[in-house]
Amino acid sequence: MRTAYHQELSRLGAQLGEMCGLAADAMEHATTALLEADLTLAEQVIADHDQLKTLSQRSESSALRLLALQAPVAGDLRKIVGSIHVSADIERMGALAVHVASISRLRHPDCALPDEVRASFAEMGSRAVKLARTAQEVLISNDSGKASRLETEDDAVDAEHRHLFTLLIDRNWQDGVCSAVDVALLGRYYERFADHAVEIGRRVVFEATGGLPTHKQLA
Amino acid sequence: MRTAYHQELSRLGAQLGEMCGLAADAMEHATTALLEADLTLAEQVIADHDQLKTLSQRSESSALRLLALQAPVAGDLRKIVGSIHVSADIERMGALAVHVASISRLRHPDCALPDEVRASFAEMGSRAVKLARTAQEVLISNDSGKASRLETEDDAVDAEHRHLFTLLIDRNWQDGVCSAVDVALLGRYYERFADHAVEIGRRVVFEATGGLPTHKQLA
Numbered sequence: 001m002r003t004a005y006h007q008e009l010s011r012l013g014a015q016l017g018e019m020c021g022l023a024a025d026a027m028e029h030a031t032t033a034l035l036e037a038d039l040t041l042a043e044q045v046i047a048d049h050d051q052l053k054t055l056s057q058r059s060e061s062s063a064l065r066l067l068a069l070q071a072p073v074a075g076d077l078r079k080i081v082g083s084i085h086v087s088a089d090i091e092r093m094g095a096l097a098v099h100v101a102s103i104s105r106l107r108h109p110d111c112a113l114p115d116e117v118r119a120s121f122a123e124m125g126s127r128a129v130k131l132a133r134t135a136q137e138v139l140i141s142n143d144s145g146k147a148s149r150l151e152t153e154d155d156a157v158d159a160e161h162r163h164l165f166t167l168l169i170d171r172n173w174q175d176g177v178c179s180a181v182d183v184a185l186l187g188r189y190y191e192r193f194a195d196h197a198v199e200i201g202r203r204v205v206f207e208a209t210g211g212l213p214t215h216k217q218l219a
Numbered sequence: 220m221r222t223a224y225h226q227e228l229s230r231l232g233a234q235l236g237e238m239c240g241l242a243a244d245a246m247e248h249a250t251t252a253l254l255e256a257d258l259t260l261a262e263q264v265i266a267d268h269d270q271l272k273t274l275s276q277r278s279e280s281s282a283l284r285l286l287a288l289q290a291p292v293a294g295d296l297r298k299i300v301g302s303i304h305v306s307a308d309i310e311r312m313g314a315l316a317v318h319v320a321s322i323s324r325l326r327h328p329d330c331a332l333p334d335e336v337r338a339s340f341a342e343m344g345s346r347a348v349k350l351a352r353t354a355q356e357v358l359i360s361n362d363s364g365k366a367s368r369l370e371t372e373d374d375a376v377d378a379e380h381r382h383l384f385t386l387l388i389d390r391n392w393q394d395g396v397c398s399a400v401d402v403a404l405l406g407r408y409y410e411r412f413a414d415h416a417v418e419i420g421r422r423v424v425f426e427a428t429g430g431l432p433t434h435k436q437l438a
Binding site for chain 1: 282296303307384392400404407
């Protein structure tokens with residue numbers, strides 16, 4: 001019985017890792033779709049999200065089953081409750097990739113991005129995807145040292161996000177209101193995506209140490 | 220022992236209700252601060268958020284304690300796991316009210332809103348706060364019929380949000396890029412606030428019926 005229990009607990013961890021990988025893929029594809037105005041890829045990101053939602057429901061069911069049948073305590077209990085938070089974070093990351101893809105689709109055949117912000121989004125996309133891949137690794141390895149470094153890596157996404165607002169507001173934006181609105185919302189989606197990856201790292205630290213995670217300053 | 224357990228379970232429900240009331244208050248004050256360019260009120264919303272974060276951590280600790288000590292099953296288990304989701308939703312609602320207040324503070328002594336969108340934000344704010352108050356009621360009453368109606372009430376917020384984008388993009392926006400960016404982000408904050416209230420309703424339905432909550436179409 002305990003063996004089946006530990007197998008299911010270990011499966012839950014692996015499933016969260018797989019889901020986080022799918023969210024990273026989704027944002028990677030959404031970023032390419034955005035930069036290249038690739039409609040097919042944008043639509044694929046949107047269609048693929050159902051799989052992530054299904055996996056998220058499955059991992060919550062698995063967590064409920066473990067709680068009901070095994071009455072876990074201490075570290076296992078923290079891990080299972082943590083999985084509920086992490087699963088919600090990952091599903092939200094996938095939804096944010098869908099938002100990015102939806103803006104690409106809406107502006108197709110045009111590119112949603114004016115030339116002057118393309119490099120910013122390429123950079124923000126690459127860093128956000130890297131954060132998600134690191135979150136995936138720490139979900140599998142439970143490496144709390146690496147998990148706690150996610151916050152520092154997120155600083156670069158926040159810096160790029162602030163730079164975008166400088167371009168939009170402080171300088172003389174020449175690309176019109178529609179484009180400014182797209183850029184502001186897109187920047188927000190990347191920033192939130194990265195925040196969720198950081199939140200996953202914070203949960204892994206919590207599971208390892210038992211200390212309540214401190215929340216990042218409001219983003 | 221079981222009596223203490225039921226008392227703690229009931230306290231947890233009451234605490235979530237209280238927290239949801241605080242999130243509703245926060246968005247009500249943030250909306251007034253936004254409409255009236257009231258710096259003092261905006262700063263109060265920002266300062267008050269710490270209380271919500273503390274209560275959210277306390278409710279998660281309480282959920283963990285109930286799970287560890289009482290090994291609940293069936294309805295009680297769903298209720299406790301639901302409280303973990305609901306607490307995260309409410310904390311996020313408070314953070315979104317802080318975002319609204321932060322834009323008011325940033326633009327002070329100016330008003331962040333051009334005249335032509337003031338009525339939209341007054342309407343969206345009032346509906347969002349009403350949704351949060353309804354969510355608070357259903358957390359206390361567990362009225363799943365009322366909880367399921369939250370989704371319909373949210374349609375009006377979504378409609379107002381779409382109307383904002385019509386003003387920003389399809390018509391000839393005369394108020395500049397900075398103001399368009401503020402309006403787009405503010406609209407997003409209200410829409411997400413309302414989505415979280417709907418999500419709380421969905422959880423209450425789930426707790427009552429045991430069916431997995433279906434997710435709203437991606438917003």
